[in-house]
Amino acid sequence: MKSLSELTDFYYENLHPAIEDLEKKRKHVKSRVFLFGVFFFTD
């Protein structure tokens, strides 16, 4: 079985493009969640 450090390398190297792409989405979703929070709790 692959070791923890091998898997960490895999995460940061092989998965890097996908994760960068996901990070953009995450920021977008985060701002939507934030907006929703403001409306939801200040009504």
Place this chain on the structure above:
Amino acid sequence: MEYFFLLIDLMIFSFFQNNLSWLLFINIAAGSFVYKFLIKDYSQEFKDKVISPLVSEIDKNLIYKKDVHVEEFKFINSRLFPEIPDKLEGNDYISGIIDNVKIELSDLHAKKKHTNSHGKDNWSTIFQGLFIVSQFNKNFSGSTVVLPDIAQNSFGNLIGSWLQSHNSNRGELIKMDSPEFEKEFVVYGNNQIEARYILTNSLMQKLLEFKKKSRHNLYVSFVFNHIYIAIDYGRDLFEPSVFKALLEYKVAIEYIKTLHLAIGVVEELKLNKKLWSKL
């Protein structure tokens, strides 16, 4: 970044002032529902693009299904939690054969329904965490259950062991000959010899190490040639949070470590060590 929570705190404060905490409760429930809805696409994509490749990187033979969980009958067969759940949810199912050993695991959340005097339903958690099922390398017919030693830890030795020996719906109390193991766990079973045939000194040692690594309460049972392991994380694992960056080391290593621990159970407990009686 944490304004969202700050807002919730503010709400808690104002609601308690107005003694309307139940309204807050409804708000939070509705809020978390909407939150889940908002991040649904993101979390699905995260599982497809991060968790799934990680699983196949650990071993090519493994299959990952994000919306499936270990079947309910296996949860009940494990005899780890005597209460029959009214609702069993879960996701992040992984299955496959590692070193000729069949293994499957997933997130599970087993809940019990309680109806109070006003006819309102309340849900309590029986178990939430990682549930692992694997073939065991010895033949046996009975069942042996290893539970966290809560009684002995919270009531001390004397009363604790008295409580343990009177937990009759669990079967016979089996005292093991390893003091370190006895400190962490309590063993019940229906056969004194079989329990020790399964729990050799080396397996007890390995379970202790596994427990230390997982840093959560560990429930282990041996029923009809299978080993069941429930790790009590108390939350849904492998779910992304929109408030944490994916490239942050702490976030990344958490996913990797949990997967590695769960799938590594075959190697860790030497379930791959073939015994002739299983050939």
Place this chain on the structure above:
Amino acid sequence: MLIILIIVVVIFLVLILMYNSLISKKNQVQNIFASVDAILKKRYNLIPNLVASVQEYMKHEKSILEDITKLRAEANKPNISDEQKINLDYKVSSALHSIMVAVENYPNLKANENVMYLQRSLNEIEEQISAARRAYNQAVTDYNNATEMFPTNFMASFMRYNPKKVFEIQDNERKNVNVKDLFEK
């Protein structure tokens, strides 16, 4: 008057509880020993087959083979005590171990399918015996504690319950015991 009656009743109840707990501990020891005995018999039954398949090759270890056959005959005698059985188990374990170590010196034997099968069976039975010994020792320890500790020790001596002997637990890597020394005492 009533107080005295209550005290007498309480003492009587405590005595009954102590008596019953001693009996149940003794029975637990007996029950587990019965299982131990059954597994030991399984191993004794393998011995003739083992001796028959290795004796052709093992010229130098003839004495071990003879000894183990003798031990088996002794174990099969009727009316031997539990304590004797425990002693015999220890001797048989070390004798079998030395035979298995000796097998390593004979490539022909090592490759022999029958011997390989016997070796695997013995390993499996050894695991079962080891579990049975541990279970028995735990039961005996509970029993011995009750016979020696206050206040059940009084009840035990009244019932003529004596402490019992436990199995010696051998290390996983048992040293190659010289069986000859064991018998020439």
